[in-house]
Amino acid sequence: MSKLSIDELAVFAKKKGFVFPSTEIYGGMAGFFEYGPLGVELKNNIKASWWKTFVQSREDVFGLDGSLISSAKIWEASGHLASFSDMLVQCVKCGKSHRADSLVEDTLKINVDGIKADALNKLIADNNIKCPECKSDLKPVESFNLMFPVQIGAEKTKDSTAYLRGETAQLIFAAFRNIVDSSRVKLPFGIAQVGKAFRNEISPRNFLFRTREFEQMELEFFIKPDDRKCLLLEKKHLDLAFFFYSAEDQEKKKEHSQTKISDMLKKKKLDEWHAYWLAESYLWFTGLGMKEENLRVREHTKTELSHYSSATFDIDYNFPFGWKEIYGNANRGQFDLAQHMKHSGKSLEIFDEDEKGRIVPRVIEPSFGVDRAFMSFLYDAYNDDTERGNIVLKLHPKLAPIKVGVFPLINKLDKDARKVYDMLKDEFACTYDRGGSIGRRYARADEQGIPFCITIDFETLEDKAVTIRDRDNTKQERIKISKLKDKLGELLNQ
Template sequence: MDNKLEKIVSLCKRRGFVFPGSEIYGGLANSWDYGPLGVELKNNIQQLWWRHFVQSRDDMVGIDAAVIMSPKVWEASEHLKSFTDPLIECKKCHQRFREDQIGDACPNCDSRDLSEPKQFNLLFPVHLGPTEDSGVTSYLRGEIAQAMFVNFKNVLDSTRVKIPFGIASQGKAFRNEITPGNFIFRTREFNLMEFEYFVKESEWEKWFDYWRKEMRGWLDSLGVNQSHVHEVEIPAGERAHYSKRTIDFEYDYPFGQKELYGLAYRTTFDLDNHI
């Protein structure tokens, strides 16, 4: 953590925005708790997002889904097979790093004796039931989008929405990944705010451009300096398994240019797998 970020972390703790998680027990790596001012700021952003993208529109509805879903959901969505990060292990100190976080040498001990990249699934398994023998293994959700696809027909049957329309949600997601240790950026437990917008296949490019501009407008409403925001087109070999096109909106953080949020055209991949 560089000096500038250390000052930000210290200020956030003193003012009651963010505290290290489980601090009185020595803390837990990359775990953070929102304090009295932090929770108000976080809630204000979430409420503003909900008003902006859901309540102010007549083509968007919301849901609030369970954190733990049937394991069949993650099998059908191919997350059990494809929701992975390539990891490299240092054979000297046995530290593991994401492939995009390491060069020719280990950042921890400078050894160049590194393993080949291996795929590591990011879903957190959880055991449901009184005993391991009689229970079922499921997973904490790695994204909140799947509930929107699983409930697609329920939403159609219970509302008057017609294509084009969207389903929005907010909530916790969990990813068992190697975190970079950059304060509250990319932790294992985090809040997501997102929506899935359903359109005719022949019109996806028009709507992709529309939502690209709307997402820029959302940043304006927050007062974000747009000169620090960059749109990065993700090449085919690096996109998620469900995406035909993805743009990442990246921000100039103190630790470098990193993802703020993304816009992806998921085609009919998810609905085809679930319905």
């Protein structure tokens, strides 16, 4: 992968119009970003691919777009108000707050996922860890809730405090009854949602990796409680090989190793439905060009498992700052539906034709971070081509913000080139560029990730053909204008 640092990626992303700091003219705010002209297209393409793959191309998944602000009762039922927290330490002198686990990890270069407050306090004391800002002592570790409260209406009452959603999943569980009643669903089935979530992070960091406003692509898949046999599990899933970091290897301080989904099933690491969704999710990443050597599956250790999960597996990406989660897959069991039934007093059972009775389904949850996927795809695509003398952003054609660049060789050919551009722009995301030499325009297109460039030259006036230039290998091919649409469609859908 590229040796680009996280700060260098942020500079590149800003310079090329992918991502900007939010409200930068006022000094910006930590943990908030805005997606520029190229960034919004790339981000939309990621979400569109996910929605097409996991919703529109399936008969067993239904979509939802839930509210960003929701009742405190939802978050009380889910446990977020009581336990959706990170560990905080504060400097006794300058008052600066730090996320305790991140501070310990950065200082000691160890993994402390799932570690408790007492153990963090001991590590800080034993290793004489000080405030990074002023080198003073730190107060004891305390819990800091990450939910953002919102005042609803003009009058402050016990019911006027709502919350920005801390995840999209809970809105799915809250809407479960309405979707079951309106959509003629039959187990097993899923409900999917793409949208914003908000967490009041103590220490936003690493560009888009840890922010206070972010986007998720989540799917809750509902299954009969005793159903362990997945009829959707195929040979391609069972034979899928990848780097795997087991809980045992983590505890023994070993490195990750190669394994297959079939091996995980034999070792009873997970059930078939869990395995199916882990494999499908991994294949989505690699199907869009993400390099397998930069991905691994990591099993959560017992100490870090969420209260609702019996087994969780992350897909990590090998960032310059370490292997970090870009996806999580949890076996949530019946926890969420049972909690919302208990707190709302409403039944979220579903009638099962086979059982001839009402049941509470269990849940497998594949959860993707949009912004983290965005950053991973950028890292994977970034290539400093010393031979060309410019950056080449080798994004998968399905993700590329702009699919086609149209260039007149010289300005005298502008009218003819415009005709080609006008012919293509309603079918493909195109850009038109007539500024500078053709080589400089190719370089700009490479840096924007444009897969194919069309050049209109003097020969075009004679043979009614254009040159298609491939971004990845710079090879050029002559194509008749009459066949250009079909050729581009073929190239972009390879």
